[in-house]
Amino acid sequence: MSLAVTPRSEDYSRWYTDVVLKAELADYSPVKGCMVIRPNGYAIWENIQRILDRMIKDTGHKNAYFPLFIPESFLHKEAEHVEGFAPECAVVTHAGGKKLEEPLVVRPTSETIMHAMFAKWIMSYRDLPLLLNQWANVVRWEMRTRLFLRTTEFLWQEGHTCHASEEEAQEETLRMLEVYRAFAQETLAIPVIHGLKTDSEKFAGAVRTYAIEGMMQDRKALQAGTSHNLGQNFAKAFEIQYQDRDGKMQHVWQTSWGVSTRLVGAVVMVHGDDKGLVLPPRIAPTQVVVVPIYSSEADHARVSEFAVGVEAALRGRVLYEIDWRDQYKPGWKYADWEQKGVPLRIEIGPRDVEKGHVMLARRDGGAKQTMPVAALAEGVPALLEEIQASLLKRALDFREANTFEVDDHERFEEIFAGDGGFVRARWCGGAECEASVKERLKTTIRVIPFGAPDDPGPCAACGTKGTGPRVIWAKAY
Amino acid sequence: MSLAVTPRSEDYSRWYTDVVLKAELADYSPVKGCMVIRPNGYAIWENIQRILDRMIKDTGHKNAYFPLFIPESFLHKEAEHVEGFAPECAVVTHAGGKKLEEPLVVRPTSETIMHAMFAKWIMSYRDLPLLLNQWANVVRWEMRTRLFLRTTEFLWQEGHTCHASEEEAQEETLRMLEVYRAFAQETLAIPVIHGLKTDSEKFAGAVRTYAIEGMMQDRKALQAGTSHNLGQNFAKAFEIQYQDRDGKMQHVWQTSWGVSTRLVGAVVMVHGDDKGLVLPPRIAPTQVVVVPIYSSEADHARVSEFAVGVEAALRGRVLYEIDWRDQYKPGWKYADWEQKGVPLRIEIGPRDVEKGHVMLARRDGGAKQTMPVAALAEGVPALLEEIQASLLKRALDFREANTFEVDDHERFEEIFAGDGGFVRARWCGGAECEASVKERLKTTIRVIPFGAPDDPGPCAACGTKGTGPRVIWAKAY
Numbered sequence: 001m002s003l004a005v006t007p008r009s010e011d012y013s014r015w016y017t018d019v020v021l022k023a024e025l026a027d028y029s030p031v032k033g034c035m036v037i038r039p040n041g042y043a044i045w046e047n048i049q050r051i052l053d054r055m056i057k058d059t060g061h062k063n064a065y066f067p068l069f070i071p072e073s074f075l076h077k078e079a080e081h082v083e084g085f086a087p088e089c090a091v092v093t094h095a096g097g098k099k100l101e102e103p104l105v106v107r108p109t110s111e112t113i114m115h116a117m118f119a120k121w122i123m124s125y126r127d128l129p130l131l132l133n134q135w136a137n138v139v140r141w142e143m144r145t146r147l148f149l150r151t152t153e154f155l156w157q158e159g160h161t162c163h164a165s166e167e168e169a170q171e172e173t174l175r176m177l178e179v180y181r182a183f184a185q186e187t188l189a190i191p192v193i194h195g196l197k198t199d200s201e202k203f204a205g206a207v208r209t210y211a212i213e214g215m216m217q218d219r220k221a222l223q224a225g226t227s228h229n230l231g232q233n234f235a236k237a238f239e240i241q242y243q244d245r246d247g248k249m250q251h252v253w254q255t256s257w258g259v260s261t262r263l264v265g266a267v268v269m270v271h272g273d274d275k276g277l278v279l280p281p282r283i284a285p286t287q288v289v290v291v292p293i294y295s296s297e298a299d300h301a302r303v304s305e306f307a308v309g310v311e312a313a314l315r316g317r318v319l320y321e322i323d324w325r326d327q328y329k330p331g332w333k334y335a336d337w338e339q340k341g342v343p344l345r346i347e348i349g350p351r352d353v354e355k356g357h358v359m360l361a362r363r364d365g366g367a368k369q370t371m372p373v374a375a376l377a378e379g380v381p382a383l384l385e386e387i388q389a390s391l392l393k394r395a396l397d398f399r400e401a402n403t404f405e406v407d408d409h410e411r412f413e414e415i416f417a418g419d420g421g422f423v424r425a426r427w428c429g430g431a432e433c434e435a436s437v438k439e440r441l442k443t444t445i446r447v448i449p450f451g452a453p454d455d456p457g458p459c460a461a462c463g464t465k466g467t468g469p470r471v472i473w474a475k476a477y
Numbered sequence: 478m479s480l481a482v483t484p485r486s487e488d489y490s491r492w493y494t495d496v497v498l499k500a501e502l503a504d505y506s507p508v509k510g511c512m513v514i515r516p517n518g519y520a521i522w523e524n525i526q527r528i529l530d531r532m533i534k535d536t537g538h539k540n541a542y543f544p545l546f547i548p549e550s551f552l553h554k555e556a557e558h559v560e561g562f563a564p565e566c567a568v569v570t571h572a573g574g575k576k577l578e579e580p581l582v583v584r585p586t587s588e589t590i591m592h593a594m595f596a597k598w599i600m601s602y603r604d605l606p607l608l609l610n611q612w613a614n615v616v617r618w619e620m621r622t623r624l625f626l627r628t629t630e631f632l633w634q635e636g637h638t639c640h641a642s643e644e645e646a647q648e649e650t651l652r653m654l655e656v657y658r659a660f661a662q663e664t665l666a667i668p669v670i671h672g673l674k675t676d677s678e679k680f681a682g683a684v685r686t687y688a689i690e691g692m693m694q695d696r697k698a699l700q701a702g703t704s705h706n707l708g709q710n711f712a713k714a715f716e717i718q719y720q721d722r723d724g725k726m727q728h729v730w731q732t733s734w735g736v737s738t739r740l741v742g743a744v745v746m747v748h749g750d751d752k753g754l755v756l757p758p759r760i761a762p763t764q765v766v767v768v769p770i771y772s773s774e775a776d777h778a779r780v781s782e783f784a785v786g787v788e789a790a791l792r793g794r795v796l797y798e799i800d801w802r803d804q805y806k807p808g809w810k811y812a813d814w815e816q817k818g819v820p821l822r823i824e825i826g827p828r829d830v831e832k833g834h835v836m837l838a839r840r841d842g843g844a845k846q847t848m849p850v851a852a853l854a855e856g857v858p859a860l861l862e863e864i865q866a867s868l869l870k871r872a873l874d875f876r877e878a879n880t881f882e883v884d885d886h887e888r889f890e891e892i893f894a895g896d897g898g899f900v901r902a903r904w905c906g907g908a909e910c911e912a913s914v915k916e917r918l919k920t921t922i923r924v925i926p927f928g929a930p931d932d933p934g935p936c937a938a939c940g941t942k943g944t945g946p947r948v949i950w951a952k953a954y
Contacts, residue, residue: 027594027597027598029543029544029590029593029594030548030551030590030593031544031546031547031548031581031590034544034545034546035544036541036542036543036544036594037541037542037543038541039539039540039541039609042539042540042541042542043539043540045542046540062516062519062520063516063519063520063523064513064514064515064516064519065513065514065519065522065632066506066513066514067506067508067511067512067513067630068511068583068614068616068630069508069511069567069630070508071507071508074507086574087573087574088573089572089573090546090569090571090572090573090581091569091570091571091572092567092568092569092570092583093568093569093570093571094567094568094570094580095566095567095568095618096564096565096566096567096618096620097563097564097618103571104508104567106545106569106583113506113507113508116506116507117504117506117513120504121504132516136614137545137613137614139545141572141573141574143573153544153545153546155542
């Protein structure tokens with residue numbers, strides 16, 4: 001631990017970077033735009049992987065691995081796809097001491113290399129659905145990067161599926177969006193709004209893109225996961241065909257969907273406070289830290305002995321560490337573990353030993369409480385679940401307090417010229433109106449939310465009459 | 478399942494490729510030298526990762542992630558390192574639509590990019606030891622590639638550590654070699670010889686390289702894991718220094734160690750037979766396949782009902798699948814699952830139902846046996862352990878039968894001109910002798926084995942007197 005982090009109210013952006021660096025989640029690397037994910041950050045990503053991987057497998061998908069390199073010509077097979085990704089690509093032109101005949105692109109996403117294989121593997125309706133997922137690194141050459149949120153190289157999972165019908169592909173697209181929504185909410189304690197992206201915000205090559213969007217503490221939106229219905233765009237470009245039950249050749253219907261290490265940044269931004277990181281217990285690599293307090297040899301012995309029982313209550317039930325470092329005082333240790341986001345601290349001092357209890361300090365705030373040692377085995381896991389729920393509620397309350405139903409144009413402009421937030425407003429449906437707001441107010445339509453009824457009336461941005469549901473406008477990362 | 482695999486006796490190399498392709502472990506990709514790891518192959522790699530990751534963490538290491546790209550100049554900081562790796566590198570010269578100021582190398586291994594960060598993080602003896610591991614993809618531009626065994630891109634783990642003393646670094650180097658030895662033997666059922674590499678075979682930049690070597694069924698060696706003592710070579714090149722307890726600046730002592738997806742190829746080569754893949758139960762994604770046998774509706778109903786009890790006995794105890802595919806006959810299914818390497822098959826026919834037992838067929842051979850349903854819950858896991866042990870024993874017996882203690886030159890030449898094998902022989906210690914054997918017989922010293930006593934006498938290769946222990950000579954992948 002070093003100095004305190006910049007307060008959020010002073011500079012939210014600097015606060016974020018301070019937290020990431022001081023909690024040792026990541027560090028800048030000598031390669032422009034690439035970060036180093038340090039053990040504290042990588043352990044969070046491992047937890048994300050473990051839990052989400054289970055959900056992806058439980059919905060019938062299998063993991064596979066495809067090449068890092070993509071022949072440049074593959075990218076060009078789908079017109080919108082190349083337009084979207086070519087400007088961001090890193091290109092290998094030389095290898096093994098020679099110039100390559102065809103340059104290789106470092107994958108920015110794997111549709112094209114995977115689809116070339118799918119065309120080879122898929123013969124008949126019996127081979128469908130094909131449900132694959134890949135955990136991998138991808139590279140997109142970004143001009144302005146930020147640790148976790150936008151880096152040149154990032155880690156992610158990308159699901160890629162093929163189906164025999166349009167309907168099945170659409171079901172899959174929504175199924176995986178729902179997996180992401182549930183994961184964000186239940187595991188990361190991040191409430192998200194899910195819905196459809198407008199055409200101008202969709203994935204390059206998709207028919208429809210859906211997304212989950214969370215609100216950060218600066219009231220900006222963060223896109224935390226996307227799920228694309230690719231229709232037959234790539235199937236036609238790569239000639240992925242199957243023989244149907246009637247012996248006729250048909251193009252498959254496809255989807256793709258992904259979440260990335262950006263989620264670690266979202267966790268920092270949604271839950272962190274001016275003391276540093278705050279981790280939801282379900283993804284915390286260390287859920288509980290035990291800090292023994294002693295100032296004499298005799299106290300040390302008594303606290304040590306007492307700690308044996310505390311450990312016995314925690315072992316196998318929660319992920320814990322005991323901080324026996326002699327060179328630091330308890331107060332310093334508290335601040336250190338707070339900065340690192342550990343959800344629950346257990347303090348054991350000589351007076352606690354006498355009374356047969358421990359002192360508990362929740363990272364999400366509130367008064368300290370005591371708990372008898374005999375109650376720890378059941379009490380600590382329950383308390384962690386309480387913290388998990390309270391973090392979600394706090395984030396949800398914050399989002400609700402900063403979401404505004406807006407009808408008139410002046411208020412619309414005022415919000416985005418001011419503190420921002422999520423604005424539920426009517427939209428004319430025009431791409432030009434959208435582009436003008438983006439240009440003028442750096443604000444975009446995050447999603448057309450699911451389940452919102454049609455609500456005809458004047459567009460809050462431009463006044464033209466719209467007929468669809470209200471959409472969510474916000475500034476975004 | 479398609480046609481049978483080429484018999485090993487006919488063409489071992491084609492047999493290997495057949496098994497990999499037909500068991501759908503991997504496929505060729507459109508990118509030269511890169512393979513696609515298909516779900517059946519990736520699931521084996523996931524099991525390897527899960528078990529080995531636990532062993533790596535249990536020895537105190539933490540996972541992290543460093544950039545894919547390395548500035549070309551970094552590679553040049555350690556003289557031997559650049560000489561070894563530069564010719565194999567893939568180089569990114571353009572990104573984001575522009576030519577880069579400095580080309581970026583796609584990591585062939587991560588020493589240099591990691592060490593640049595270590596220099597920043599390590600200040601004092603309190604920061605040591607630094608014990609990191611990374612699971613990642615790396616790229617080495619190979620001319621002749623083979624699925625899993627040698628591919629341009631491969632997946633691996635690479636451990637990188639820093640220590641305060643030479644002794645500690647040496648201990649770490651040997652500790653991780655022992656982890657690899659135990660893992661290969663206990664999990665992959667591959668017996669390995671472990672020992673020191675000769676200078677001409679060591680890692681580019683290392684002081685000493687240790688390796689584990691297994692014998693394939695064509696009697697060639699496969700290097701299955703390496704552990705390097707890097708001394709202070711990189712520490713000096715990257716100025717990784719710490720302040721010791723006396724306040725003096727010291728260079729750290731380093732190690733690195735890794736195993737790769739090559740291990741999947743080793744499993745195929747060591748255990749497979751002319752029917753296809755044979756998987757050791759501990760890494761088999763499916764350990765048991767249940768094949769119901771029926772030819773009438775009535776039989777189907779009785780077998781179905783019986784299978785419920787069989788499933789209840791297996792669930793939560795072993796990884797199993799039930800093959801209810803109607804379009805295939807039992808005999809076809811047997812061959813299909815045999816080709817895919819599933820260690821144990823359970824057959825349930827109407828007559829088995831009558832008798833309240835199942836028929837068991839072990840993938841490692843031997844007569845079929847019956848087992849009462851009531852015995853399955855305990856019997857099947859025990860049988861899987863028996864199969865695991867029998868595979869290891871078979872591999873060990875094969876290696877012993879093909880390992881020769883050789884004293885004279887003629888016999889030495891004869892073996893490597895003939896069927897090959899592991900040859901334990903005296904060596905003069907000369908690099909020129911080694912190079913000459915490599916040139917003449919395509920044979921190398923695999924390791925100077927641990928624990929072998931000094932055995933002075935004439936070198937089997939060149940006749941010059943040697944003084945050290947006998948070494949293991951073999952042809953190798």
